[in-house]
Amino acid sequence: MKGANETIIALATAQGAGAIAVIRLSGENAIGLVDSVFKPRSKTPINTADSHTVHLGDIYEEGRLLDEVLVSIFRAPRSYTGEDVVEISCHGSVYIQQQVLNALSNTGRCRLAEPGEFTFRAFMNGKMKLSQAEAVADLIASESATEHRIALQQMRGGFAQNLHEVREQLIHFAAMIELELDFSGEDVDFADYTALKILLSDLKHTIKQLLDSFALGNVIKQGVPIAIIGAPNAGKSTLLNALLNEERALVSAEAGTTRDTVEDFLTLQGIRFRFIDTAGIRDTSNQVEKMGIERSFERARDAQLVLYVVDINTPEGFLETINHPLDRTQLSREKILVVWNKCDNPNQSSTKHIEGFESIAISAKNRLNLEVLKERIVARTLQGSANEQSAILTNSRHYQSLQLALKELYTVEQELASGSSQDLLSISLRGVIQHLGEITGSVTNDDILGSIFSSFCIGK
Ligand SMILES: Nc1nc2c(ncn2[C@@H]2O[C@H](COP(=O)(O)OP(=O)(O)OP(=O)(O)O)[C@@H](O)[C@H]2O)c(=O)[nH]1
Ligand SMILES: [Mg+2]
Structure with missing residues (x-):
C-alpha cells in the first residue's frame, strides 16, 4: 500500500439499483475534501462539525447536483481507522454512486483505497487487538489474492491460541506446586516435574521463534x-x-x-x-x-x-x-x-x-x-x-511481553535445576504466566485458584 498520509476512498458497502451505498474516506483531509463538494441543509460547513454527527445535504460536481446524501463525521482518533473518517450514504443508481465516487476522486486529493487498506490503517494506528490478527492478512493481501494469502493467514493465526494453551498448562503446574506448599513437610509431589521441564523447553522454543519472527513482522508492515x-x-x-x-x-x-x-x-x-x-x-x-x-x-x-x-x-x-x-x-x-x-x-x-x-x-x-x-x-x-516460521509477531507490546516471559522462564529453569523451594518456583512461574497473559488476556490469581478447584477436589 502506498503513502500512509494520503486520504483514501472506497465504496464500503454492496451496491445495487435503489440500494444505499456507503462511500468511505479516511485520512488527514477527508473532511475538508468532502466539504468541498457537499452542501449541507443546515448551512453549517462540515469542516467544523463535531465527531459522530450526521449531516443531510447534496453532493455537487461543478455545479451539477449528483445526489442527496447523509454525511457521517468521525474525527481522529475516534474512528475505525484512527484517522479522520467520513462516510457518505448515497442512494440512486449504481451510476450515481459511481458519479459521487468520481466527483471525490476527481478532486485529485484522494486515491482509491487498496483492498483492506482501511483495516490496515486501523491496525497501524493501534485500533486492532491481537485477537483480530486474522485481519492482518487482509490488510496486506489483495482481494484477488491466491494461496499465498491463505499461507500468510495461517501463519498469522494460531500463535495466540497456542500460547493460551501453554499458559493453561502452566497455571495447572503452578497450582500443583502451590498445593505442595500447603502440604509442606509431608514430602508429597503433586507436580510432574519432568512434564513441566518438557513444557518449559517447548515454550522456550516457541517464544524464541516468535521473537525472531518480529523482525519479519515489522518488515511486512514496512x-x-x-x-x-x-x-x-x-x-x-x-x-x-x-x-x-x-x-x-x-x-x-x-x-x-x-x-x-x-x-x-x-x-x-x-x-x-x-x-x-x-x-x-x-x-x-x-x-x-x-x-x-x-x-x-x-x-x-x-x-x-x-x-x-x-x-x-x-x-x-x-x-x-x-x-x-x-x-x-x-x-x-x-x-x-x-x-x-x-x-x-x-x-x-x-x-x-x-x-x-x-x-x-x-x-x-x-x-x-x-x-x-x-x-x-x-x-x-x-x-x-x-x-x-509458523507465526509472525507484529506487535511490539507482545514482543516485550514475550521477552519478559522468556527471562522468567530462564529463572524457572534455573530454579528447577538447582532444586529451589516451591515458593520461589511458584513466583517465577507466575511471572511467566503473567507475561503470557498480557498477550492472550489478563491473568489473575483466581485463575490459579480456579484451576485447583476444577482439577482437584480437596477435602473430599
Ligand atoms: N535495450 C534496452 N535498454 C535498456 C533496458 N533497460 C534499460 N535500458 C537503457 O539503459 C540505459 C540506462 O538505464 P537506467 O535505468 O537509467 O540505468 P541505471 O542502472 O538506473 O543507471 P544508473 O542510475 O546510472 O546507475 C537507458 O538508456 C535505458 O533506456 C532494456 O531492457 N533494454
Ligand atoms: Mg538509475
Whole structure:
C-alpha cells in the first residue's frame, strides 16, 4: 500500500439499483475534501462539525447536483481507522454512486483505497487487538489474492491460541506446586516435574521463534525491502519503473544517473514490497556519487532480497562488481537474485550461469519476463523467511511481553535445576504466566485458584 498520509476512498458497502451505498474516506483531509463538494441543509460547513454527527445535504460536481446524501463525521482518533473518517450514504443508481465516487476522486486529493487498506490503517494506528490478527492478512493481501494469502493467514493465526494453551498448562503446574506448599513437610509431589521441564523447553522454543519472527513482522508492515543494485547503466531505474508501472525514477543513457535511492511500494500476491532503486556501483572520485554508492551498499545490506542487475551485453565485469558489495557488506549470496537485463538486443550474448547464484533474464525496457521475475521475488521472500516460521509477531507490546516471559522462564529453569523451594518456583512461574497473559488476556490469581478447584477436589 502506498503513502500512509494520503486520504483514501472506497465504496464500503454492496451496491445495487435503489440500494444505499456507503462511500468511505479516511485520512488527514477527508473532511475538508468532502466539504468541498457537499452542501449541507443546515448551512453549517462540515469542516467544523463535531465527531459522530450526521449531516443531510447534496453532493455537487461543478455545479451539477449528483445526489442527496447523509454525511457521517468521525474525527481522529475516534474512528475505525484512527484517522479522520467520513462516510457518505448515497442512494440512486449504481451510476450515481459511481458519479459521487468520481466527483471525490476527481478532486485529485484522494486515491482509491487498496483492498483492506482501511483495516490496515486501523491496525497501524493501534485500533486492532491481537485477537483480530486474522485481519492482518487482509490488510496486506489483495482481494484477488491466491494461496499465498491463505499461507500468510495461517501463519498469522494460531500463535495466540497456542500460547493460551501453554499458559493453561502452566497455571495447572503452578497450582500443583502451590498445593505442595500447603502440604509442606509431608514430602508429597503433586507436580510432574519432568512434564513441566518438557513444557518449559517447548515454550522456550516457541517464544524464541516468535521473537525472531518480529523482525519479519515489522518488515511486512514496512514492506519487504528489495534492493536493486548493479553497475551504472545496467537498467536498475528502468526496472524499478517497469515493476511499479510508472515513471518513478529518472532513466538516461548516461552512467551515474541515479545518485540517491528512490523507493516505492508494490503489492504482489498479497505481500507488500518496498522496491529500492540505488546508485550504480563503480569507482568514482565524485563525492556526491560516492555518497550515493555508500547508500547502495547500506540498502543492499538491509534488504530481504537483492536484485543484482547486469547488462547482458557487458557481463564481463560481473564477478568483480558483485564481489565488491559482497565484501563490503557481508551480503550473503543467498540474498542475491541476478537479473540479466536488456535481453531484447538481437546481438546479445546468451545468459551465463553463474555458480552459486539464481539468475533470470529480462528486458526492463520492453517488459519481457517481468511476470516471471515478480513470481520469483514472491517465492524467494516466502521461502527465505516466512516458510520457516509458523507465526509472525507484529506487535511490539507482545514482543516485550514475550521477552519478559522468556527471562522468567530462564529463572524457572534455573530454579528447577538447582532444586529451589516451591515458593520461589511458584513466583517465577507466575511471572511467566503473567507475561503470557498480557498477550492472550489478563491473568489473575483466581485463575490459579480456579484451576485447583476444577482439577482437584480437596477435602473430599
Ligand atoms: N535495450 C534496452 N535498454 C535498456 C533496458 N533497460 C534499460 N535500458 C537503457 O539503459 C540505459 C540506462 O538505464 P537506467 O535505468 O537509467 O540505468 P541505471 O542502472 O538506473 O543507471 P544508473 O542510475 O546510472 O546507475 C537507458 O538508456 C535505458 O533506456 C532494456 O531492457 N533494454
Ligand atoms: Mg538509475
